[in-house]
Amino acid sequence: xxxxxxxxxxxxxxxxxxxxxxxxxxxxxxxxxxxxxxxxxxxxxxxxxxxxxxxxxxxxxxxxxxxxxxxxxxxxxxxxxxxxxxxxxxxxxxxxxxxx
Amino acid sequence: xxxxxxxxxxxxxxxxxxxxxxxxxxxxxxxxxxxxxxxxxxxxxxxxxxxxxxxxxxxxxxxxxxxxxxxxxxxxxxxxxxxxxxxxxxxxxxxxxxxxxxxxxxxxxxxxxxxxxxxxxxxxxxxxxxxxxxxxxxxxxxxxxxxxxxxxxxxxxxxxxxxxxxxxx
Amino acid sequence: xxxxxxxxxxxxxxxxxxxxxxxxxxxxxxxxxxxxxxxxxxxxxxxxxxxxxxxxxxxxxxxxxxxxxxxxxxxxxxxxxxxxxxxxxxxxxxxxxxxxxxxxxxxxxxxxxxxxxx
Numbered sequence: 001x002x003x004x005x006x007x008x009x010x011x012x013x014x015x016x017x018x019x020x021x022x023x024x025x026x027x028x029x030x031x032x033x034x035x036x037x038x039x040x041x042x043x044x045x046x047x048x049x050x051x052x053x054x055x056x057x058x059x060x061x062x063x064x065x066x067x068x069x070x071x072x073x074x075x076x077x078x079x080x081x082x083x084x085x086x087x088x089x090x091x092x093x094x095x096x097x098x099x100x
Numbered sequence: 101x102x103x104x105x106x107x108x109x110x111x112x113x114x115x116x117x118x119x120x121x122x123x124x125x126x127x128x129x130x131x132x133x134x135x136x137x138x139x140x141x142x143x144x145x146x147x148x149x150x151x152x153x154x155x156x157x158x159x160x161x162x163x164x165x166x167x168x169x170x171x172x173x174x175x176x177x178x179x180x181x182x183x184x185x186x187x188x189x190x191x192x193x194x195x196x197x198x199x200x201x202x203x204x205x206x207x208x209x210x211x212x213x214x215x216x217x218x219x220x221x222x223x224x225x226x227x228x229x230x231x232x233x234x235x236x237x238x239x240x241x242x243x244x245x246x247x248x249x250x251x252x253x254x255x256x257x258x259x260x261x262x263x264x265x266x267x268x269x
Numbered sequence: 270x271x272x273x274x275x276x277x278x279x280x281x282x283x284x285x286x287x288x289x290x291x292x293x294x295x296x297x298x299x300x301x302x303x304x305x306x307x308x309x310x311x312x313x314x315x316x317x318x319x320x321x322x323x324x325x326x327x328x329x330x331x332x333x334x335x336x337x338x339x340x341x342x343x344x345x346x347x348x349x350x351x352x353x354x355x356x357x358x359x360x361x362x363x364x365x366x367x368x369x370x371x372x373x374x375x376x377x378x379x380x381x382x383x384x385x386x387x
Contacts, residue, residue, distance in 0.1 A: 006110075012201075014117050017118060018121075024121070027126065029168065033120060033129055037136065040137070060242055063238070064245055066156075073168075073337070077171045078264045080171060080175075081327060084175050159337075159340060162340070163337045166336075170333045229351075232351055232352055238348060239348075239352070253341060257335065
């Protein structure tokens with residue numbers, strides 16, 4: 001029987017990978033993908049703890065996280081496409097109009 | 101048996117997660133992301149969350165990753181070469197992130213050692229399937245979040261159409 | 270519990286075996302006489318027009334995005350259908366509200382002309 005902490009370690013490692021991707025990469029699409037990775041890491045720990053506590057709430061939360069992720073991806077990619085059309089790049093170093 | 105499966109799936113998930121973050125070509129990132137999603141779905145099955153495993157494959161591997169592929173082909177990103185990052189900044193970020201990883205991992209791995217009593221409790225009762233339990237909770241206790249989710253999706257539809265249509269002109 | 274996934278494992282292994290066997294055997298046994306025409310990309314029998322790496326139209330993206338949203342709707346419909354006989358009228362009303370809100374989104378998209386292929 002695999003302990004719940006094993007799942008939490010996998011989840012933490014996956015989350016850190018997502019963090020590294022968000023901070024390290026300069027490609028907007030890859031940054032969005034790393035965000036998905038982080039959401040999925042959280043999902044994994046939700047499901048693991050839901051099983052550990054014997055309650056279903058964690059799994060329902062995961063369902064809602066997936067809804068939010070889908071909405072986020074749709075709008076985020078639309079923004080990425082719009083930015084690419086306007087500036088011809090998706091390198092986040094060059095998308096700095098909002099920066100001061 | 102279950103331990104072997106768990107370690108194999110965790111290895112697949114984490115290794116493809118590393119590829120998602122570190123490979124240079126966006127197409128490869130997406131393909132390894134799909135592998136990560138499938139690995140996670142199998143882990144969900146191992147945790148007796150069958151419904152979520154299927155949702156994971158249908159929504160993430162099926163729909164979201166297809167949208168990512170669409171955008172990469174739409175923008176022809178595969179031939180879009182990113183300039184390499186500044187080196188000193190890269191090392192600084194790497195060190196900070198390694199620290200963060202340690203901060204995350206140490207408490208959880210310590211709790212592995214110090215909690216031999218932690219036991220996995222079965223969620224599934226004998227009569228109801230996982231999907232039925234989720235449905236029962238979702239449509240009674242979590243009714244309001246469920247309706248709000250539809251409003252969120254409506255907002256996503258409107259937002260994407262406005263942003264997407266403007267960029268076609 | 271995991272035993273019930275044994276058939277899935279079997280079908281996975283069988284399909285991997287058949288797929289790789291077809292590729293490996295045809296590579297080993299097949300005879301190859303490549304000509305320029307045979308090596309050309311196949312495009313429904315015509316001569317290919319342009320490269321394969323052209324940009325896609327943004328219309329595909331809007332359709333794909335709508336697909337995601339209604340995919341999510343389906344995810345909620347499935348467990349609802351599973352316990353519909355227990356929820357009865359109450360469940361019907363709540364799902365009706367959910368579907369009507371998303372229907373408003375569909376009508377908006379339709380009126381906006383995003384489904385038009387031009």
